[in-house]
Amino acid sequence: MRLLVVEDDRDLNRQLCLALEQAGYAVDRALDGEEGHFLGETEPYDAVILDMGLPKKDGLSVLKAWRKSGRTMPVLILTARDQWSDKVEGFDAGADDYVSKPFHLEEVLARLRALLRRTAGHATDEFICGPLILDARTSRVFVDGQLIKLTSHEYRLLSYLMHHMDRIVSRTELVEHLYDQDFDRDSNTIEVFVGRLRKKLGIDLIETIRGLGYVIRASEQKPSPPQATERSD
Amino acid sequence: MVVSWLMRQSLAFRLFISAAFWSSAILLVAAVILTTLYVHDSEVAFDRRLNIYARALIADVASSDETGHNEIGQLGDPLFLIPFSGWYWQITRVDGTAEDLRSSRSLSASKLPKLADLGISGEVGGLSSGYFTGPDKRHLRMVEQTIDTGDHGVYLVQVAGNAEELNADVHLFELRLGVAFFLLVSALVGSVAVQLRFALRPLRVLQDGVAMIRQGQAETIEGIRSPDLAPLAAELNLLLLSNRDIIERGRTQVGNLAHALKTPLSVVFNEVRADASPLARKIEEQATVMKMQVDLYLERARAVTRANMFGASAHVKPALDALIRTFSKIYPAKRFALATHVATDLCFRGEKQDLDEILGNLLDNAGKWASRQVNIRVESEPVNAVTGRRFFLIHIDDDGVGLTPQQCLEATKRGRRLDETVPGSGLGLSIVVELAAAYGGALTLGRNASGGLRATVRLPVF
Numbered sequence: 283m284r285l286l287v288v289e290d291d292r293d294l295n296r297q298l299c300l301a302l303e304q305a306g307y308a309v310d311r312a313l314d315g316e317e318g319h320f321l322g323e324t325e326p327y328d329a330v331i332l333d334m335g336l337p338k339k340d341g342l343s344v345l346k347a348w349r350k351s352g353r354t355m356p357v358l359i360l361t362a363r364d365q366w367s368d369k370v371e372g373f374d375a376g377a378d379d380y381v382s383k384p385f386h387l388e389e390v391l392a393r394l395r396a397l398l399r400r401t402a403g404h405a406t407d408e409f410i411c412g413p414l415i416l417d418a419r420t421s422r423v424f425v426d427g428q429l430i431k432l433t434s435h436e437y438r439l440l441s442y443l444m445h446h447m448d449r450i451v452s453r454t455e456l457v458e459h460l461y462d463q464d465f466d467r468d469s470n471t472i473e474v475f476v477g478r479l480r481k482k483l484g485i486d487l488i489e490t491i492r493g494l495g496y497v498i499r500a501s502e503q504k505p506s507p508p509q510a511t512e513r514s515d
Numbered sequence: 516m517v518v519s520w521l522m523r524q525s526l527a528f529r530l531f532i533s534a535a536f537w538s539s540a541i542l543l544v545a546a547v548i549l550t551t552l553y554v555h556d557s558e559v560a561f562d563r564r565l566n567i568y569a570r571a572l573i574a575d576v577a578s579s580d581e582t583g584h585n586e587i588g589q590l591g592d593p594l595f596l597i598p599f600s601g602w603y604w605q606i607t608r609v610d611g612t613a614e615d616l617r618s619s620r621s622l623s624a625s626k627l628p629k630l631a632d633l634g635i636s637g638e639v640g641g642l643s644s645g646y647f648t649g650p651d652k653r654h655l656r657m658v659e660q661t662i663d664t665g666d667h668g669v670y671l672v673q674v675a676g677n678a679e680e681l682n683a684d685v686h687l688f689e690l691r692l693g694v695a696f697f698l699l700v701s702a703l704v705g706s707v708a709v710q711l712r713f714a715l716r717p718l719r720v721l722q723d724g725v726a727m728i729r730q731g732q733a734e735t736i737e738g739i740r741s742p743d744l745a746p747l748a749a750e751l752n753l754l755l756l757s758n759r760d761i762i763e764r765g766r767t768q769v770g771n772l773a774h775a776l777k778t779p780l781s782v783v784f785n786e787v788r789a790d791a792s793p794l795a796r797k798i799e800e801q802a803t804v805m806k807m808q809v810d811l812y813l814e815r816a817r818a819v820t821r822a823n824m825f826g827a828s829a830h831v832k833p834a835l836d837a838l839i840r841t842f843s844k845i846y847p848a849k850r851f852a853l854a855t856h857v858a859t860d861l862c863f864r865g866e867k868q869d870l871d872e873i874l875g876n877l878l879d880n881a882g883k884w885a886s887r888q889v890n891i892r893v894e895s896e897p898v899n900a901v902t903g904r905r906f907f908l909i910h911i912d913d914d915g916v917g918l919t920p921q922q923c924l925e926a927t928k929r930g931r932r933l934d935e936t937v938p939g940s941g942l943g944l945s946i947v948v949e950l951a952a953a954y955g956g957a958l959t960l961g962r963n964a965s966g967g968l969r970a971t972v973r974l975p976v977f
Contacts, residue, residue, distance in 0.1 A: 362777035366875025384780035
């Protein structure tokens with residue numbers, strides 16, 4: 283999952299990005315409205331965290347511009363203006379949820395998970411496929427109740443496929459959503475990650491569709507309950 | 516005292532009184548002058564008639580002595596023959612030799628007094644005139660002249676006429692003049708009243724315009740086209756605009772301050788969150804106090820700007836529609852439905868931000884606690900016969916577990932959160948209570964038919 287954080291306060295921006303990266307997301311950052319607007323227009327983000335009070339171009343204008351040009355990614359707005367009239371304005375401009383400042387990072391993470399879940403059409407933070415459980419709240423993966431240690435890139439790849447279950451995801455799309463903009467991208471590494479994932483999970487959930495990409499198909503099979511151990515990066 | 520009483524009266528009344536006073540005074544002076552002139556002219560005409568008789572008598576006196584006849588006093592007017600008719604003549608020899616007195620038959624045995632004896636001095640030429648009370652107790656006017664016939668003696672010729680005829684004429688004139696002038700004064704005063712009504716209409720329009728702004732029915736003064744008052748109305752409008760501008764700037768500054776403080780507070784919270792040291796705990800505690808202070812003073816600043824705001828109104832239907840759109844996104848699993856038709860012209864008498872705040876907090880609360888459905892109903896109250904004000908009610912029903920009457924009372928207290936596990940500041944419902952009260956309305960909490968909470972807010976109609 284690849285996210286964009288648009289926040290002009292450097293410290294808050296850093297805190298948000300760190301927390302999101304620790305939660306297993308690929309994160310791009312922007313410090314003003316113009317840069318944020320440009321990135322949102324050109325990169326395929328899974329969600330955006332957008333501050334309303336930004337230099338150069340305010341958050342509301344950025345959001346309106348994205349929606350006008352057809353960008354549909356979920357947007358979580360951060361606002362110090364906590365009156366309902368301000369929030370209504372934000373929602374009418376195309377926001378999907380809001381967090382009032384001052385906030386705790388946990389609140390932002392929870393709202394963001396809910397947004398991504400809603401976009402994927404899921405009711406809970408747990409994505410289940412046969413014996414596999416991906417807990418988006420804790421960024422942990424279980425197979426038959428056993429915790430599987432994954433690197434952050436492996437987790438991102440699995441998480442993206444789980445969020446888009448039953449849809450064939452191309453390698454290019456995976457590259458765009460797994461790495462932030464500063465990362466040196468190479469689509470061949472995707473094959474390597476898929477190979478490693480199949481090996482670590484021990485089950486062949488990830489199906490290769492030749493010439494198109496990969497897909498995880500939903501399964502009716504109930505998994506056994508997870509046992510708590512830490513995910514390694 | 517009269518002046519101070521007048522100073523307290525309206526401009527129109529003062530103008531009216533002053534116009535009535537001066538036109539009456541001027542007409543009164545005119546009436547006095549006209550009457551005086553009329554009396555004078557009437558007397559001159561009366562005297563001229565008496566003089567004609569006097570001259571005839573003088574001619575008689577002179578000729579009778581020459582011819583030896585005694586045909587004096589044949590004036591041909593029967594009034595001189597009727598006793599006590601009010602018309603008399605009398606010729607008296609006054610050279611002292613012998614009292615030779617002749618008089619008209621109408622005088623009977625009475626005598627006419629001399630004007631000199633009555634204290635009326637003679638005029639140049641020996642002719643004098645004056646009033647006196649005659650033998651018949653009538654008010655008479657008399658002319659008298661002394662003639663010297665040389666050897667035949669000196670005579671005093673007197674002719675008196677009934678002055679009551681003269682007085683009756685004067686009185687009739689005075690009556691007519693009085694009636695005419697009274698009608699004139701009435702017409703003048705009436706026209707002044709009509710003119711004042713007409714001339715002062717722009718002032719009334721101005722007054723109505725200011726009243727409408729005060730009552731919140733208008734934002735600017737409209738309809739003043741009089742060149743005298745249009746600049747005043749324009750100045751007042753500019754004053755209102757600048758007032759609104761100052762308030763708007765105040766609000767913006769308050770918002771900026773909030774933004775400026777809340778971002779660093781977020782940073783502080785998140786920095787110390789991961790740190791378990793006593794210092795970090797202290798900083799977190801103080802940052803929490805700062806956050807509460809920011810919220811408190813923001814709310815106070817909003818209340819101050821609200822108190823200075825007048826003439827504001829907000830449409831209820833679009834506000835509700837926008838909030839329902841918003842909450843459908845915030846609580847996607849719950850359905851927010853407007854259960855009644857809301858008249859598109861229903862307006863809240865107050866700031867749109869405050870209406871949003873009241874409804875936003877109530878809907879947020881309902882959204883938090885509803886299991887699936889939130890119903891919103893809008894109801895208009897009839898006009899209050901005493902105050903002339905009208906209110907509307909918004910009922911917000913959720914299908915949650917509801918509150919007991921005791922919990923309903925507790926829920927509206929500042930900072931009170933009945934369930935600490937659900938996010939919130941606990942300020943929502945107390946803000947609604949304070950805002951509704953500021954507009955003369957109220958919030959009531961109760962139970963609806965499905966057992967969930969019913970929040971009813973009563974707000975003034977614009």
